[in-house]
Amino acid sequence: MTKLCHSCCAPLENPDFKGTSDIYCKYCVDENGNLKPQKNVHWGIAQWLKSWQPGIDDETALERAGHFMKAMPAWSDK
Template sequence: MDKFCYSCGAPLDMPDFKGISEDYCKFCIDEQGSIKPRDEIQAVVAEWLKTWQPNLNDKTALERAASYMKAMPAWAD
């Protein structure tokens, strides 16, 4: 079964994303294995969105990242 990061949705079965945690990718946790702050991860997700939607401005990218993150288990309301 495929496993995805609870914070950003990155595929954990890919070596580029796998870290020390079973539930989070190496980009969403710090050296101790704790999840990074929401705003840090939101900024990274926003930049990722802009890589495949280059016309997005920063404000819209951050808003879309916030919306996307609400679907992730770590950030669900």
């Protein structure tokens, strides 16, 4: 089974995403391996959504990212 980031769902077995954490990708943690603040991850996911969904604005991307994050273990209780 593929290991996925508990914050953004990135595949942790992919060297492009693997960082120092066993449960978070390198984009979701700071230089000390701690989970970044929710607003930072939220913005990053929104930008990722915009990269493959051309034409959506920031507001729509942020709304979609927020819904996505509610399903992720790191943010489901926030």
